[in-house]
Amino acid sequence: MPDRLSALDASFLYVEEPATPMHVGSVAVFDRPSERFQYRKLLALIQHRLGYLPRYRQRVLPVPGHLARPVWVDDADFDLNYHVRRSALPGPGSDAQLFELVARLMARPLDLERPLWEVYFVEGLVGDRVALITKTHQAMVDGVGTIDIGQLILDAAPAERELDHDTWMPRRSPNRSQLVLDAIGEAVQRPGELVETACSAVRDVVATAGKAVTAVGGVASALLSAARPAPSSPLNRPVSGGRMFAGIRTNLADYRAIRSRHGCTVNDAVFAVLTGALRAWLSSRDETLTARSTVRALVPLAVLEPGTAEFSTAGLVNNRVEPHLVDLPVGEADPVLRLQHVAHTMAEQIDSERTVAARAMLKVGGFAPATMHSLAARAAGSFSGHFFNVLIANSPGPQEPRYAGPAKMSAIYPVMPLARSQALAIGVTSYHGGVYFGLNGDRKALFDVNVLAEMIEEALEELKGTEW
Numbered sequence: 001m002p003d004r005l006s007a008l009d010a011s012f013l014y015v016e017e018p019a020t021p022m023h024v025g026s027v028a029v030f031d032r033p034s035e036r037f038q039y040r041k042l043l044a045l046i047q048h049r050l051g052y053l054p055r056y057r058q059r060v061l062p063v064p065g066h067l068a069r070p071v072w073v074d075d076a077d078f079d080l081n082y083h084v085r086r087s088a089l090p091g092p093g094s095d096a097q098l099f100e101l102v103a104r105l106m107a108r109p110l111d112l113e114r115p116l117w118e119v120y121f122v123e124g125l126v127g128d129r130v131a132l133i134t135k136t137h138q139a140m141v142d143g144v145g146t147i148d149i150g151q152l153i154l155d156a157a158p159a160e161r162e163l164d165h166d167t168w169m170p171r172r173s174p175n176r177s178q179l180v181l182d183a184i185g186e187a188v189q190r191p192g193e194l195v196e197t198a199c200s201a202v203r204d205v206v207a208t209a210g211k212a213v214t215a216v217g218g219v220a221s222a223l224l225s226a227a228r229p230a231p232s233s234p235l236n237r238p239v240s241g242g243r244m245f246a247g248i249r250t251n252l253a254d255y256r257a258i259r260s261r262h263g264c265t266v267n268d269a270v271f272a273v274l275t276g277a278l279r280a281w282l283s284s285r286d287e288t289l290t291a292r293s294t295v296r297a298l299v300p301l302a303v304l305e306p307g308t309a310e311f312s313t314a315g316l317v318n319n320r321v322e323p324h325l326v327d328l329p330v331g332e333a334d335p336v337l338r339l340q341h342v343a344h345t346m347a348e349q350i351d352s353e354r355t356v357a358a359r360a361m362l363k364v365g366g367f368a369p370a371t372m373h374s375l376a377a378r379a380a381g382s383f384s385g386h387f388f389n390v391l392i393a394n395s396p397g398p399q400e401p402r403y404a405g406p407a408k409m410s411a412i413y414p415v416m417p418l419a420r421s422q423a424l425a426i427g428v429t430s431y432h433g434g435v436y437f438g439l440n441g442d443r444k445a446l447f448d449v450n451v452l453a454e455m456i457e458e459a460l461e462e463l464k465g466t467e468w
Contacts, residue, residue, distance in 0.1 A: 002174055004070070009139040010069040012138040012139045013060065013139055021106075022381070024138060024373055024377045024417060025102075025414075029098075029130075031410050032407060039121045042119075046084055046119065046153060047080055053147065053152060055140055055146040056117060057078045057170070058115060061174075063180070071174070073173040073174065075114060076170045076172075084121065087120050089122060089124035089125060093126040094125075098131055099245045105120060106135065106243050106415055117137065117140065117149050120133040130407070142378075149370075151371045231295065239442045243441065244441045245438070246453035248436070250273075250457065252435050254464055262343075270394055272335070272338050276335055277452060277456040278390075279332075281451065284451060294327040296326070296388045298324075299324045301321065321378070325388060328342065329342070335462050336463075370414075377417055390425065391425040392425075393428065397430050411431075414428065415438050424439065424440070424449070427440075437456055
């Protein structure tokens with residue numbers, strides 16, 4: 001019997017619209033080694049790795065009459081060159097040009113008739129660098145059976161050896177009769193499933209959103225029932241089809257110094273810096289701020305299942321990402337008091353009996369934050385936009401270099417998706433001494449996303465200069 005999409009996975013397909021594609025991405029920049037990292041080497045690397053994750057050579061096949069959720073089937077026409085594409089920047093090849101390309105690529109939905117991922121090999125960056133831009137649909141990455149493509153291709157050491165020959169052969173897809181018979185058989189066993197699927201087929205937004213909340217496990221529904229609507233904000237605007245992207249790098253040592261000086265966590269410092277940046281950005285928009293003004297962030301946090309070994313690979317793939325609502329005190333003028341408020345709020349959000357899975361992620365091969373950002377986006381998809389202003393996902397990464405083949409990664413910027421009424425999503429990760437912010441904004445509502453990115457640096461400098 002074919003592998004049927006879960007209710008949650010299917011919901012990401014049902015709610016996807018041209019203006020709000022449901023994929024997560026990343027922008028990884030690499031220094032070319034002396035032997036030069038070529039497109040053909042990337043093709044060979046990805047082709048080899050796909051053998052470990054069959055989902056990347058499968059596509060979604062709908063069931064006739066929408067009698068059941070779609071199924072995953074092998075793509076008989078799988079074309080690696082379609083999914084791994086080559087591009088180049090015109091001179092001078094600046095980071096700003098790269099981010100403009102990222103914005104255009106991320107605005108385009110993935111082809112639902114093919115496997116739901118793409119990788120772009122971008123040449124022409126100044127300094128003889130190359131970039132890999134990845135896109136992976138939220139319906140694919142569950143953290144258990146499938147990880148993000150960004151984690152799949154990165155290693156802790158350069159890969160120099162020749163890769164094995166790929167012998168993959170697609171399995172035959174079920175015909176229409178088989179799909180219908182399987183759906184009827186499941187409907188007999190679970191009659192309620194047929195009614196639920198019928199609602200999804202006509203894209204009943206209320207039913208679909210409710211189904212997604214249920215699939216997450218009840219955490220989101222409990223929060224929604226207790227939460228009040230989010231504050232009014234220019235961050236909540238109808239999303240257009242265009243995007244603006246900005247990336248910024250800061251030094252991890254600065255956040256560690258703030259942690260030591262103020263007795264907080266690095267995560268607290270990151271969110272305090274973002275609070276300061278959002279405060280400055282709102283002021284630049286002539287928004288009225290009072291001492292009680294807040295911006296509500298939806299913050300997905302990874303937690304280990306009870307009894308799970310913290311440092312095992314299984315500890316990562318079995319963990320959950322739970323969404324939390326955090327009010328950021330943008331009305332507070334004092335950076336130290338902002339940090340205090342953020343630290344107190346974060347401490348309340350984290351269950352002391354369950355360890356945040358940051359250290360567990362650092363023990364896993366590849367680049368686990370790529371998968372964690374995908375899981376964060378899935379958790380955020382359970383929420384109505386009426387309850388938060390901005391999505392912020394922070395997943396710590398390794399402090400040792402990572403490689404794609406022979407090329408060392410020098411920078412990594414997450415790209416989080418936008419929901420229907422969310423004009424900004426921020427992904428954060430630490431890597432090799434840096435803390436990287438990726439700001440994905442709607443091209444109309446967040447036309448000045450570059451200004452907000454620059455204000456992150458200014459907010460960090462402000463917090464660094466403070467004392468208790």
